[in-house]
Amino acid sequence: xxAAIVLSSGGLDSTTCLAIARHDGFAPLYSLSFDYGQRHRxxxxxxAAIAKAMGVGEHRVIRIxxxxxxxSALTDAIDVPKDRDESRMAADIPITYVPARTPSFSATRWPxxxxxxxxxxxxx
Numbered sequence: 301x302x303a304a305i306v307l308s309s310g311g312l313d314s315t316t317c318l319a320i321a322r323h324d325g326f327a328p329l330y331s332l333s334f335d336y337g338q339r340h341r342x343x344x345x346x347x348a349a350i351a352k353a354m355g356v357g358e359h360r361v362i363r364i365x366x367x368x369x370x371x372s373a374l375t376d377a378i379d380v381p382k383d384r385d386e387s388r389m390a391a392d393i394p395i396t397y398v399p400a401r402t403p404s405f406s407a408t409r410w411p412x413x414x415x416x417x418x419x420x421x422x423x424x
Contacts, residue, residue, distance in 0.1 A: 301327040308333050308359075310346030318354050328357035335363045 304326035306318045310333070321329055331351035333344055344361060351359035372378070 301325055303328050303330065305330045305332055306356075308347040308351060310343040310348075310350060314347070315350050318350065318356070322354060329354070331356045331359040333359070333361045335361050337365045 304321045306314060306321055306329065308314045308318060308331045318329065318331065331347065331354075333347040335344060338344075348359055348361075
């Protein structure tokens with residue numbers, strides 16, 4: 301069988317990708333998460349727990365400090381806005397956007413298995 305690396309945020313999309321990879325017979329399975337300086341650590345805890353529950357061969361967390369880009373409520377000391385109407389939400393880039401997050405994940409390489417899956421990437 302071919303090995304697979306699944307980028308895991310601890311959320312529904314990446315957990316589904318992990319389940320699909322397991323169902324499709326990829327083995328061994330690896331799980332990869334990113335600590336990008338996010339204030340809330342529950343997504344990293346969830347990713348580790350899901351990796352354990354799914355029986356992955358190894359779960360790794362790579363640290364990438366994206367706080368240097370600033371201006372995100374997820375990585376900076378900025379309150380997450382609540383109860384905004386749609387016009388205010390659509391007016392500008394959301395304060396919860398983390399600059400350079402997805403490109404940083406995409407540029408990371410784990411030596412070995414050549415298959416990488418995530419909700420961010422194609423499953424093909």
